[in-house]
Amino acid sequence: MKRDIEIYVSEEEIKNRVQQLGEQISKDYGDQEVTIIAVLTGSFIFCADLLRHITCPVKIEFIMASSKDGRKSTGTVDIKLDLKRDISDHHVILIEDVVDTGLTVTHLLDMVKKKNPKSLKLCAFLYKPAQMKHKVDVDYLGFEVEDKFLVGYGLDYNGLYRELPYIGVYDEK
Numbered sequence: 179m180k181r182d183i184e185i186y187v188s189e190e191e192i193k194n195r196v197q198q199l200g201e202q203i204s205k206d207y208g209d210q211e212v213t214i215i216a217v218l219t220g221s222f223i224f225c226a227d228l229l230r231h232i233t234c235p236v237k238i239e240f241i242m243a244s245s246k247d248g249r250k251s252t253g254t255v256d257i258k259l260d261l262k263r264d265i266s267d268h269h270v271i272l273i274e275d276v277v278d279t280g281l282t283v284t285h286l287l288d289m290v291k292k293k294n295p296k297s298l299k300l301c302a303f304l305y306k307p308a309q310m311k312h313k314v315d316v317d318y319l320g321f322e323v324e325d326k327f328l329v330g331y332g333l334d335y336n337g338l339y340r341e342l343p344y345i346g347v348y349d350e351k
């Protein structure tokens with residue numbers, strides 16, 4: 179049986195917020211084509227839901243980065259999968275699951291910037307201000323959260339709990 183995970187952001191709250199974000203993006207870009215870059219693995223569920231609320235022409239690309247070993251930050255960002263297509267002159271939105279210290283996303287934004295997009299924005303599902311070490315501006319934010327280790331809606335603990343439809347607090351006990 180699956181262990182109990184305390185609900186931190188409910189399925190209903192997530193649904194509403196993701197719809198609002200999609201509507202905001204649709205309004206901001208209008209008829210312009212947007213290239214979404216989803217950071218795997220954590221953002222895959224958020225990204226799939228968000229895309230279905232975006233009405234502008236949209237393309238999707240994936241990158242995979244890793245900066246953690248279990249709960250611990252390794253202090254470096256490993257790129258496990260790079261972009262497959264040219265994004266120069268595209269309006270790009272990078273989609274991340276959670277901005278914690280800001281290390282991963284700062285590294286990825288720099289990397290994407292070097293590929294000369296027409297514009298580049300950041301959309302993060304969660305943001306934890308308490309851990310911030312590398313200051314980043316989140317253009318589209320789902321929820322600001324406390325300094326807790328969270329799982330569900332794409333977020334994992336050692337690969338588990340991504341399938342939970344809500345965000346829960348992972349308690350090691």
Ligand code: IMP
Pocket residue numbers: 220245246251274275276277278279280281282283326327328329333334335
């Ligand atoms: P940062 O580089 O410290 O900002 O860490 C960001 C990455 O760590 C995210 O992309 C997540 O994959 C992971 N991460 C940070 N906080 C959590 C959490 O509460 N639950 C699951 N993964 C997390």
Ligand code: MG
Pocket residue numbers: 217218219220221243275276282
């Ligand atoms: Mg991540």
